[in-house]
Amino acid sequence: xxxxxxxxxxxxxxxxxxxxxxxxxxxxxxxxxxxxxxxxxxxxxxxxxxxxxxxxxxxxxxxxxxxxxxxxxxxxxxxxxxxxxxxxxxxxxxxxxxxxxxxxxxxxxxxxxxxxxxxxxxxxxxxxxxxxxxxxxxxxxxxxxxxxxxxxxxxxxxxxxxxxxxxxxxxxxxxxxxxxxxxxxxxxx
Amino acid sequence: xxxxxxxxxxxxxxxxxxxxxxxxxxxxxxxxxxxxxxxxxxxxxxxxxxxxxxxxxxxxxxxxxxxxxxxxxxxxxxxxxxxxxxxxxxxxxxxxxxxxxxxxxxxxxxxxxxxxxxxxxxxxxxxxxxxxxxxxxxxxxxxxxxxxxxxxxxxxxxxxxxxxxxxxxxxxxxxxxxxxxxxxxxxxxxxxxxxxxxxxxxxxxxxxxxxxxxxxxxxxxxxxxxxxxxxxxxxxxxxxxxxxxxxxxxxxxxxxxxxxxxxxxxxxxxxxxxxxxxxxxxxxxxxxxxxxxxxxxxxxxxxxxxxxxxxxxxxxxxxxxxxxxxxxxxxxxxxxxxxxxxxxxxxxxxxxxxxxxxxxxxxxxxxxxxxxxxxxxxxxxxxxxxxxxxxxxxxxxxxxxxxxxxxxxxxxxxxxxxxxxxxxxxxxxxxxxxxxxxxxxxxxxxxxxxxxxxxxxxxxxxxxxxxxxxxxxxxxxxxxxxxxxxxxxxxxxxxxxxxxxxxxxxxxxxxxxxxxxxxxxxxxxxxxxxxxxxxxxxxxxxxxxxxxxxxxxxxxxxxxxxxxxxxxxxxxxxxxxxxxxxxxxxxxxxxxxxxxxxxxxxxxxxxxxxxxxxxxxxxxxxxxxxxxxxxxxxxxxxxxxxxxxxxxxxxxxxxxxxxxxxxxxxxxxxxxxxxxxxxxxxxxxxxxxxxxxxxxxxxxxxxxxxxxxxxxxxxxxxxxxxxxxxxxxxxxxxxxxxxxxxxxxxxxxxxxxxxx
Numbered sequence: 019x020x021x022x023x024x025x026x027x028x029x030x031x032x033x034x035x036x037x038x039x040x041x042x043x044x045x046x047x048x049x050x051x052x053x054x055x056x057x058x059x060x061x062x063x064x065x066x067x068x069x070x071x072x073x074x075x076x077x078x079x080x081x082x083x084x085x086x087x088x089x090x091x092x093x094x095x096x097x098x099x100x101x102x103x104x105x106x107x108x109x110x111x112x113x114x115x116x117x118x119x120x121x122x123x124x125x126x127x128x129x130x131x132x133x134x135x136x137x138x139x140x141x142x143x144x145x146x147x148x149x150x151x152x153x154x155x156x157x158x159x160x161x162x163x164x165x166x167x168x169x170x171x172x173x174x175x176x177x178x179x180x181x182x183x184x185x186x187x188x189x190x191x192x193x194x195x196x197x198x199x200x201x202x203x204x205x206x207x
Numbered sequence: 208x209x210x211x212x213x214x215x216x217x218x219x220x221x222x223x224x225x226x227x228x229x230x231x232x233x234x235x236x237x238x239x240x241x242x243x244x245x246x247x248x249x250x251x252x253x254x255x256x257x258x259x260x261x262x263x264x265x266x267x268x269x270x271x272x273x274x275x276x277x278x279x280x281x282x283x284x285x286x287x288x289x290x291x292x293x294x295x296x297x298x299x300x301x302x303x304x305x306x307x308x309x310x311x312x313x314x315x316x317x318x319x320x321x322x323x324x325x326x327x328x329x330x331x332x333x334x335x336x337x338x339x340x341x342x343x344x345x346x347x348x349x350x351x352x353x354x355x356x357x358x359x360x361x362x363x364x365x366x367x368x369x370x371x372x373x374x375x376x377x378x379x380x381x382x383x384x385x386x387x388x389x390x391x392x393x394x395x396x397x398x399x400x401x402x403x404x405x406x407x408x409x410x411x412x413x414x415x416x417x418x419x420x421x422x423x424x425x426x427x428x429x430x431x432x433x434x435x436x437x438x439x440x441x442x443x444x445x446x447x448x449x450x451x452x453x454x455x456x457x458x459x460x461x462x463x464x465x466x467x468x469x470x471x472x473x474x475x476x477x478x479x480x481x482x483x484x485x486x487x488x489x490x491x492x493x494x495x496x497x498x499x500x501x502x503x504x505x506x507x508x509x510x511x512x513x514x515x516x517x518x519x520x521x522x523x524x525x526x527x528x529x530x531x532x533x534x535x536x537x538x539x540x541x542x543x544x545x546x547x548x549x550x551x552x553x554x555x556x557x558x559x560x561x562x563x564x565x566x567x568x569x570x571x572x573x574x575x576x577x578x579x580x581x582x583x584x585x586x587x588x589x590x591x592x593x594x595x596x597x598x599x600x601x602x603x604x605x606x607x608x609x610x611x612x613x614x615x616x617x618x619x620x621x622x623x624x625x626x627x628x629x630x631x632x633x634x635x636x637x638x639x640x641x642x643x644x645x646x647x648x649x650x651x652x653x654x655x656x657x658x659x660x661x662x663x664x665x666x667x668x669x670x671x672x673x674x675x676x677x678x679x680x681x682x683x684x685x686x687x688x689x690x691x692x693x694x695x696x697x698x699x700x701x702x703x704x705x706x707x708x709x710x711x712x713x714x715x716x717x718x719x720x721x722x723x724x725x726x727x728x729x730x731x732x733x734x735x736x737x738x739x740x741x742x743x744x745x746x747x748x749x750x751x752x753x754x755x756x757x758x759x760x761x762x763x764x765x766x767x768x769x770x771x772x773x774x775x776x777x778x779x780x781x782x783x784x785x786x787x788x789x790x791x792x793x794x795x796x797x798x799x800x801x802x803x804x805x806x807x808x809x810x811x812x813x814x815x816x817x818x819x820x821x822x823x824x825x826x827x828x829x830x831x832x833x834x835x836x837x838x839x840x841x842x843x844x845x846x847x848x849x850x851x852x853x854x855x856x857x858x859x860x861x862x863x864x865x866x867x868x869x870x871x872x873x874x875x876x877x878x879x880x881x882x883x884x885x886x887x888x889x890x891x892x893x894x895x896x897x898x899x900x901x902x903x904x905x906x907x908x909x910x911x912x913x914x915x916x917x918x919x920x921x922x923x924x925x926x927x928x929x930x931x932x933x934x935x936x937x938x939x940x941x942x943x944x945x946x947x948x949x950x951x952x953x954x955x956x957x958x959x960x961x962x963x
Contacts, residue, residue, distance in 0.1 A: 025952035032945025039939030074756040108926055111315055121926050125933050127529055163930075169926040170463055183932035189940070191932040 021041040033155070041101070044201040046128040049103035052089035053077050061149045078107050079111055081122065081147040081180070088132040096123050105129050108181075111171040111200035115205065119169050119177040130182040133198055141180065142200050151207075154200035155176045163193050176202035220917050234289045242690065289871050291511060293413060299477040300532050300543055301804050301957050302400040309393055312386040314867075317860045319362060319384045320873040323454040325414035325510075328377035328700035330398040331804075331811035333843045335851035337369040337383070338393035339859075346371065346853035348843045350836065354850035358382065365860035369394045371851040374452050376815070377700040378417055379845070385860045396714075396851075399811070401806040404545060405728065406763030407525065409476065410518040412715070415468060415511040417574060418696045419456050419637035422446040422670035446670035446672040455872035457879045462806040464510030464874050472502040477530075477800075481522035485876075487513050487695065512874035513695035516717060531794055532802030533775060540772040541749075541805040543684045546781055547740045547765040548790055560595040562614050563734070564590075564647045564686075567632065568693075570604040570667035574634035576719070576878030577694035581664045584691060585629050588662060590619035591730050595897060597657060600625050602637030603643035613651055621877070634880070638669050648682040655685075660733055661709070664691040667698030675701065679708045687711040691730060696876035707819065712761045732761035736786035743768055745899055747777030748796070753812040754953060757783075769809040775799070786885045810842035818847075 046170035056069040057077040064104065066076045080094040094105030105124030112118040124130035135143075142154040161184050162168060169179055176201065222714030287405055290309040295302060306326075310317045326332065346369065349357065351594060353748040354370060361368035362384035369384045369392075370761075379396075386392050389963045423445045446452075457465060474483070475498060483492055489505040502517065521527070530545035565587055569578060575834055585600075594615045600610040610628050615621050665883045669675070688709025690702040693716055706713040714729050716722055741757035743750075751771040766781065778795045814835050821831035832848060860866065875881055 021957065025949040025956065028945050028949035028952065029267065032949060034942070035938045036942025037943060039935040039942060042933050042935035042938075099928060101931065102933075106929060107928065111926060112313075121928070123929050124930050125931050127933055127936050130931065134744045166461060166928070167663075167926050167928050171926055172311075173463075179926075179944075181928050181931065183930070188932070189934075190938040191930055191934070195928045195931070198361045206264070 021183065023097075026095075043123070043128065045102055046104075047203040048123070050129075053093070053104055057091050057147075060147050061072050061145075064148065066147075069103070073103075073105075075103070076102065077104070079122075080143075081105065081143070083132065083140055083145070084134060085137075086116065086132055086135045087139055088135075090124070090129045092122050093149045101125060104205060105180075107132045111169075114146055114178060115150060115176070117174070118172050119174060119179055120144075120170065121169060121181060124180045126182040126184070126186050130180065131186070133180060133182050134186045136198055142180075143206060145180065150205060153203045153206045155203050156198055156200045158199045160199065162195055162197060165193075166196050167197070169197075179203070208326045208818075219376045226865070229871040234401050243665060257298070257792075271909060277307050289466050291415075291466060293468065293470045294490055295411065295413070295470070295472045296438070296472045297472065298410065298803055299474065299475065299800065299803055300402050300545060301528055301808065302402055303397065303398065303804060304413070305397045307393055308381060310383050310386055311391045312388060312701050312869075314869075315388045316867045317388070317483045317864050317868055318386045318810060319382065319868045320871055321380065321382045321384060321868060323374070323378065323380050323452065323873070325377050325696070326379055327396060327412060327414060328703055329811060329815070330377075330400045331807040331842075332371065332379065332457075332845040332851070333807055334397035335369060335371045335393070335677055335853050336395040337367065337853045337855070338395065338804060339855055342855070344369075344855050348840060348845070348849055349852055351848050351850045352842075354852040356612040357852050357854060358384065361385075361854040362866065365858040365862065367392065367855035367859055369853045371396055371845055372725055373845050373850070374448060375700055376704075376847075377414065377698070377820075378452055385866060387859060391676055395739040398682055401767065401805040403806050403851075404547070404765045406547075406766075408518050408520055410516065411472075412517075412699070413470065413515040414696060414699065415514060416696045416874050416876050417452070417454070418666055418668040418698065420446075420452055420668050420698075421570065421572060422449040422453070422668040423637075423639060427437070432532075435901065445674050446745055447755045449670055454870060456875050456881075457872045459875050464512060465872060466511040467508040467876060468511045469508050470502075470504050470744075472500075474500040474519065476519060476521070478527060479522040481520045483517070483519045483836055486516040486518070486721065488515055490517075510874055512878040514697075514717065516715070529792070529794065531796070532805060533796070533799035534802050534805040535775075538807040540748075541809050542768075542770045542772055542773040542779075542796065542799060543802060543805045543808060544770075544774075544779065544781075544794065545765045546768070546792060546794075547763075548760060548783070548785060550735070550762060551651055559656065559658045560593070560597070562654070562659045563592065564599050564601065564602045564614070564659075565735070566603065566643050566647045566661065566663045566665075567591070567602075567629065568638065568640070568643075569602050569632045569634050569636075570638040570668075571635050572638060572666055572668040572879065573693065574880030577666055578632065578634040580716050580719055581691075581693045582629055582632060583879060584693070584716055584720060584726050586626055587722060587726045589622050589625055589629070590728070590807040591726075592622060594618060597621075598625070600628060601643055602632055604634075605639045605640060606636065606760070607643050609646060613870070622956055627807045632800070634839060638665075640665065640669050641671070641674050644675060644678050645682060648684065650684050651688060652823055659686045660711070660777060661686050661688045662691060662729075664693055664704070666694040666696075667692060667701035669698070672701050672704070672825060673809070673822070674750060676708055682824045683709055687735065689713065691725075691729065692874065695878050704819070706764045707758065708822070710759060728763065731763065735762040737761050737791065738766075738783050738785050740779065741766065741783040743770075743849065744782070745770070745772070745777060745796075746780065748772040748774050750779075751813075753809060758822065769805065769812050771806075771809055772796075807844065810838045810844055813838050814844065814846055884897070 027061050033075065052069040054066045057080060059066040060077060068076050073092040073096055075093045076092045077091045080089065081092060082089045090105055092105045092107050093100040093106055096108045100106045101124060105122050108123050111121040112114060114120045136156055138156055138158065140156045142156060143151055145151045180198040181194065184194040208858040233649045292307040308322060310320045325894045337344045351372065358368050358370040365385055368384045372380045381394055383392055383394055391790060459499040480500065481502060483502065491503050491505050492500055494500045532543045565585055565588060567581055573581060574923055594617060598617050599614045602608050610625055650659060688705060689707045689711040690713035692699065692702045692713060695717060697715060702713040712732050715726050717724050738760040743752055743757065753769050757766065775796050778793050780791065780793045781790045784790065817831045817834045820826040821828055835846055836848050839846040845851055
């Protein structure tokens with residue numbers, strides 16, 4: 019009988035790990051559905067709408083890149099809890115369409131996995147909670163350390179930065195961040 | 208394994224075994240999701256319930272600020288921002304400047320902004336206004352302690368409040384409480400100053416940044432004995448207010464410049480102007496009516512990282528040699544007189560030979576362009592020595608070195624030796640100025656056939672100015688001290704006061720191009736006789752004159768006299784001696800022109816006199832403070848003892864919202880070397896201690912000394928990016944590996960059981 023204990027333990031540990039990993043993906047995917055619903059509602063009502071009753075964050079924008087069929091709902095704040103459900107709008111950076119640099123951040127293996135497919139020149143559409151939509155053009159990428167991003171959120175001009183961890187294939191968290199810089203083309207009617 | 212042993216290895220059972228393996232995988236997959244869900248809900252539930260309890264009491268904004276507070280622990284610095292606009296009006300002899308600081312709070316918190324900034328050392332700050340929305344709140348002058356209490360009370364009550372305090376005569380602090388999220392508050396201060404004149408040239412100087420000061424460590428290191436008595440007081444901390452004069456300095460290598468500044472100067476000189484020149488900024492000049500010039504920065508906005516220096520010359524060959532201005536304020540008349548004594552050439556008698564002690568500051572703050580300027584200036588000065596002169600060179604950082612044990616004749620060999628000594632100097636280390644001044648003033652030869660002069664080249668970036676002044680006062684003897692301020696942001700207060708106490712003169716060198724011109728000016732002061740024994744006498748009016756007694760004047764320096772009179776009648780007679788010839792000039796008061804803000808200038812000069820009297824112990828500290836306080840309250844001036852405070856009556860910060868203090872960082876003055884001032888740059892992944900240790904014992908000590916000085920922020924104005932990688936993939940891969948391994952073991956066990 020004892021010969022079964024080791025494989026059984028391993029199987030249980032494996033199942034838990036697999037389940038946790040799967041749960042992270044499931045959460046990320048499921049939450050986006052709820053968020054999409056809440057975001058549509060908040061555009062309609064103009065109020066902060068929580069995607070589920072106990073949520074500590076709420077959707078603030080939608081990022082779309084038509085060419086690669088990517089779309090994702092951004093949440094307020096970039097705490098770990100918020101990032102589990104969707105990209106976060108980094109604190110103390112302006113809203114999209116405002117003067118300065120709006121910074122959105124998300125996990126490289128879930129919501130911002132598509133960043134590796136974004137090419138320079140791609141159009142990025144950001145819809146704000148008030149329903150206004152702004153179109154940006156991706157113009158450069160860079161790799162920086164998390165604490166030396168070089169982004170001045172209050173600089174002149176209208177910019178957008180999408181940030182995620184670098185390298186994309188890595189399995190463990192690291193200090194480097196991949197930045198996609200984009201410039202405002204103008205509002206989309 | 209008896210159960211397993213019963214199964215026979217035939218074809219049918221083999222097939223069903225394949226089925227069973229598939230079933231096993233399917234089951235495992237389903238179980239994995241189930242268990243995973245359960246495990247994660249278990250681990251997340253307590254955290255969520257805790258936050259839910261909070262959100263019932265607070266608004267959503269608070270939850271966000273809570274998450275931001277967590278960020279603070281990671282080293283997040285919030286980015287309160289500042290813009291500066293300076294509007295200067297020059298009317299004849301006076302400068303009226305309005306400095307508007309625009310405090311912007313881009314954060315989600317209520318913020319108290321604290322900004323440490325420089326002003327001209329002779330500036331009389333008399334107005335504070337705070338603009339909130341469309342309301343203007345005018346500040347009142349109060350005793351310093353009282354003003355602070357009023358301000359802190361208002362800050363606690365959630366009212367907007369502004370406080371202007373003086374840290375040094377040229378360093379001020381503005382604190383603004385309760386700036387709401389996303390809000391902008393304007394704080395405006397105004398000051399009065401007199402135009403500086405040197406020979407044919409008029410100038411004004413607007414300091415824009417404080418060079419990081421070296422503050423000697425707080426150890427009991429000196430005991431001061433009063434002359435005659437055997438009792439002295441030991442000093443504990445040479446810079447008790449070190450925290451108040453050490454704002455954060457941004458490393459220019461990793462940060463964009465902050466604190467954008469725009470400057471407008473309206474120049475009405477009162478005489479036709481020939482040339483207007485800005486020495487460190489490019490300017491645009493326009494003249495709408497021929498007599499007024501409007502000067503603006505060509506680039507529009509510049510970072511506050513160097514002094515703005517503007518000079519203008521009259522169109523006529525010679526500048527007017529006399530200027531007389533009056534103002535009537537509160538029952539008294541105030542008079543400001545500029546008199547330039549004629550330059551008399553020494554013809555018959557050869558001037559006395561000189562003993563010149565050159566002192567050069569090669570501390571870390573002089574790194575970069577400053578040390579180049581200082582070395583060029585000193586090399587020029589050495590070249591100007593006459594064979595009959597004697598000289599010595601002292602260099603100092605936190606250590607000190609005298610080139611020769613005592614002064615030596617300025618022969619070719621020795622001057623060559625000194626030139627190569629100066630050429631080899633490197634800027635590094637702390638700034639222990641007092642021992643160097645002490646050495647320069649020790650007059651061991653005491654030969655009265657020589658005129659003894661000390662030429663001191665420094666940026667004055669120290670916090671213990673008072674100690675230096677006391678040293679000069681105690682030891683100056685017959686030596687005269689000439690200060691040469693080096694770099695883009697020298698400490699003007701230290702320069703003027705040290706030169707005043709040392710009965711010498713001071714000059715600024717802000718760029719390498721200025722070295723020759725300014726040093727030539729300094730040498731004409733050193734080589735020509737001073738105007739001495741100056742007195743001023745009013746024929747009819749009783750006058751309170753400042754400065755008193757009138758200091759000696761050097762070549763090209765005008766006598767600037769301020770006086771408070773009971774009536775504007777009669778004349779004033781100024782007498783003195785140029786070299787060995789008498790000089791006298793009489794000015795009828797009736798011909799004085801109307802001026803503005805002269806009473807403030809007079810009061811500011813009187814306050815400076817009282818501070819000097821306090822340093823020289825001609826007056827007891829209590830008496831001097833009483834004089835200063837009376838003058839300050841009377842004329843509404845910010846001083847060491849008085850502050851301006853403005854409070855908005857309506858509270859704006861809701862109760863319960865916290866107030867965060869945000870000390871605004873400043874730029875490193877242009878041309879300074881960050882690493883020289885602060886030691887190695889702080890880099891997060893590498894521990895700097897190890898790197899410094901490699902560089903040798905001396906460097907470690909220097910770095911440790913420097914650490915005591917201003918705090919350095921690595922990158923407060925860039926966005927700190929969140930962690931954006933999950934370990935989902937890692938977990939899943941590990942999970943699969945575990946499962947496969949368990950399956951292999953399982954199969955292996957079965958086979959063993961099947962084939963015994």
